[in-house]
Amino acid sequence: MRRGPLLPGQRVQLIDRRGKPSTITLREGGEWHTHKGVLRHEALIGQHEGIVVANEAGERYQVLRPLLNDFVLSMPRGATVVYPKDSAQIVQIADIFPGARVVEAGVGSGALSLSLLRAVGEHGTLHSFERREDFAEIAKANVEAFFGEPHPGWEVFVGDLQDRLPEVQAPGSADRVVLDMLAPWECLDAVSHALAPGGVWVSYVATVTQLSRLTEAIRSSELFTEPASHETMLRTWHLDGLAVRPDHRMVAHTGFLLATRRLADEQTPLQLRRREKQSEVTEEDLQSWLPADDGAWTEETLKARPVTGRKARRAAAHARQIADEARTAHPDAQEVTDDR
Ligand SMILES: C[S@@+](CC[C@H](N)C(=O)[O-])C[C@H]1O[C@@H](n2cnc3c(N)ncnc32)[C@H](O)[C@@H]1O
Numbered sequence: 001m002r003r004g005p006l007l008p009g010q011r012v013q014l015i016d017r018r019g020k021p022s023t024i025t026l027r028e029g030g031e032w033h034t035h036k037g038v039l040r041h042e043a044l045i046g047q048h049e050g051i052v053v054a055n056e057a058g059e060r061y062q063v064l065r066p067l068l069n070d071f072v073l074s075m076p077r078g079a080t081v082v083y084p085k086d087s088a089q090i091v092q093i094a095d096i097f098p099g100a101r102v103v104e105a106g107v108g109s110g111a112l113s114l115s116l117l118r119a120v121g122e123h124g125t126l127h128s129f130e131r132r133e134d135f136a137e138i139a140k141a142n143v144e145a146f147f148g149e150p151h152p153g154w155e156v157f158v159g160d161l162q163d164r165l166p167e168v169q170a171p172g173s174a175d176r177v178v179l180d181m182l183a184p185w186e187c188l189d190a191v192s193h194a195l196a197p198g199g200v201w202v203s204y205v206a207t208v209t210q211l212s213r214l215t216e217a218i219r220s221s222e223l224f225t226e227p228a229s230h231e232t233m234l235r236t237w238h239l240d241g242l243a244v245r246p247d248h249r250m251v252a253h254t255g256f257l258l259a260t261r262r263l264a265d266e267q268t269p270l271q272l273r274r275r276e277k278q279s280e281v282t283e284e285d286l287q288s289w290l291p292a293d294d295g296a297w298t299e300e301t302l303k304a305r306p307v308t309g310r311k312a313r314r315a316a317a318h319a320r321q322i323a324d325e326a327r328t329a330h331p332d333a334q335e336v337t338d339d340r
Helices: 066-073 084-093 111-121 134-148 161-168 184-194 208-221 283-291 307-333
Strands: 009-014 020-024 031-034 038-042 052-055 061-062 101-105 125-128 153-159 174-180 197-206 228-232 237-240 242-246 257-261
Touching: 009 066, 009 208, 020 031, 020 066, 020 307, 066 084, 066 134, 084 111, 084 197, 084 257, 101 161, 101 184, 111 134, 111 174, 125 134, 125 161, 134 153, 134 228, 134 283, 134 307, 153 161, 161 184, 174 184, 184 197, 184 208, 197 208, 208 257, 208 283
Parallel strands: 101 125, 101 174, 125 153, 174 197
Antiparallel strands: 009 020, 009 061, 031 038, 052 061, 197 257, 228 257, 237 242
C-alpha cells in the first residue's frame, strides 16, 4: 500500500498548480472529472508516485500517495477528528511504544486510532471504545482503508467506556489510556481500575472548563500523579524569496492535553511544593466556575456541533467503499516488487 507502482484500489493525492490537493481512489477504467478536464486513471496505474501527469486538457498534477496526515484530513468523518499536530503530541506525551497495550475512547472517526495503531505496531494492542455504533462503523472503515486490511491489534467495543472497560480489560492490564470525549472525569474509576501502576493517562479536551473539572477530579481521587497540561499552536510559514514570514491565518485552537500517571495502590500522591502561593480550590470555587449539575455537560452547552445519524450513515457508507477498494488492492500490492 505504501511502496511500489500505483495500483487499482489505492488512494492518490493529485496536487494542482495552486497547491490544492484532491484525493481519489484508482480504478481500472476510472476517470477523474473536474471543471479543468478529465484525467484517466490509466495514466497513473502502474506508475510510481512522484510523477507529474497532465489531464486531457493539459492541466498538470503532482501525484503522491497520501501520508497519514493527508489521509486523516481527507477521510470521511462523523465526529470531529483529532488533528495531526495533536495526535503527534499525544503519541509522545502518552509514551505510546511498539507492543504497548493501549485503551482509547471515544473512537469518533478513528483519526487518533490510526496514530495510536501505527505507534503500537503489529505486536501491540489498541482497545477502542465508542458509545455511537454509527461512529464506530466509520472508524473501522477508515482504519481498514488506511492499512488495506484490519489491523491485527485493534478491537472496537461499542458502549460507554465506564461500563465496557471493566468487562473487557483485566485490572491493571493497560499500559496507556487516551481519552477524547466530553466528560472524561466520568471514566476516572474505570481508568484507574484498568491502568497499570506507572501507566500514563492522557486526555484531550476542547475547553478550559473541561480541563479544570478533570484536573480537580484527578487530584481529589489521590490515585494519580499531579496532572500536567499544555496546548500546541502550529503556525505555518509563507516561503517566497525574501517574503519569508508567518502565514496570515492559523488554526488558533484545537484542544488541551492533560497527562497524569497511575500511582501504585495504597499510595498517596506527593504534594508538589510550588513556588507560587498555592490556591486551594474550595467547593464554592468549583460551584462558581463549573456547572454544579453534571447533566449540564452536553454537546450543546459546550457548543460542540452534534452529528446527525443521517450524516454519520453517509460518512460510514463512503468510508466502507474506500475500505473495500483498498482491501481489493492489498493482496496485489504485496506481490508487486519495487524495481526502482
Ligand atoms: C471528538 S470525538 C472523538 C474523535 C476521535 N478521537 C478521532 O480522532 O476521530 C468524541 C467521541 O467520544 C464518544 N464518547 C463520548 N463519551 C464517551 C464514553 N463515555 N464512552 C465511549 N465513547 C464516548 C462520542 O460518541 C464521540 O464519538
